[in-house]
Amino acid sequence: LLDxxxxxxxxxxxxATLSGGMRRRLDLAASLVRRPEVLFLDEPTTGLDPASRNRVWETVRALKADGTTVLLTTQYLEEADRLADDIALVDRGRVAHTGSPAELKALVGAYAQAVVPDPDALVRAAGVLDRLTGAEPVLDHERRTVGAVSTDPTLTLPRLVRELDAAGVPLVDASLRPPTLDDVFLRLTGGNGSDDRNESNDGKELVA
Structure with missing residues (x-):
């Protein structure tokens, strides 16, 4: 385990002479001296460098493959996305949403975006995205981008480009980005933290 x-x-x-990251790794190693049937990990990779984080992830995957049930709390959303079979999104002490990473992402939808060369095209592109997604587009006049969240699983990048072209919208770039768990977290919790400066966090986390 030390190796x-x-x-x-x-x-x-x-x-007592080890660094904070080393002590976190030691805690995890000590919990595995006897192979547990259930292992509770509370933010095990906080403060770890990328190499140490990867070691922890590899260990969690190996434990899962060996039949150990791992309950892991984290505010590092990539961690939950990579490791979890099931996720519970906790918002202010209550379970707000549950599901697999794919199921939670489906609640948010993909993000369609167009980059155009001039302000007039921005307005026309917004009309196309409004029609395709049914969501209110977000315009950035300075960057000349317009984007909207789409929950339509049939929307593809080629279709997005064809629709913009058919509407006479000149394009610099277009993209259709699948949502991340960061998107899910911010969308489903409203992205609002606590106003209490004495709290250690905003009361939101993922349990995977």
Whole structure:
């Protein structure tokens, strides 16, 4: 376990002399001395460098493959996306939404965006996105971009480009980006944090 978590060189050092990241890795290693049937991990990769984070992720995947049930809380959304079979989105102490990463992303939809060369094209592009997505487009006049969230699973990038072209919209670029769990988190919780400065976080997290 010390080898697995990159702690072999520090094996003879008192734990109090280890860095914060090393102590987090040591905590996880100690919890695996006996192979548990259920393992609770509370934000296990907070403060870890990318290499150490990857070691933890590999360990969690190996535990899952070996039959261990892992309950993991995290505010690092990529972590939940990569590791979780099921996610519970906790908003101010209550479970707000549950589902697999794919199911939660389907609640938000893909983000369609067009980049145009002039302000007149921006207005026309907004009309096309409004019609295609049924959502109110967001215009950025400075960057000359317009985007909208689409929950239509049949909307594809080629169709988006064809529709813009048919409407006579000159394009600099167009994209259709699948939602991330960051998008899901911000959309389903409203993106509002707590006003209480004494709280350690905003009361929102993912349990995977």
């Amino acid at each position: 697995r978590f990159g702690l072999a060189d520090a094996a003879d050092r008192p734990a």
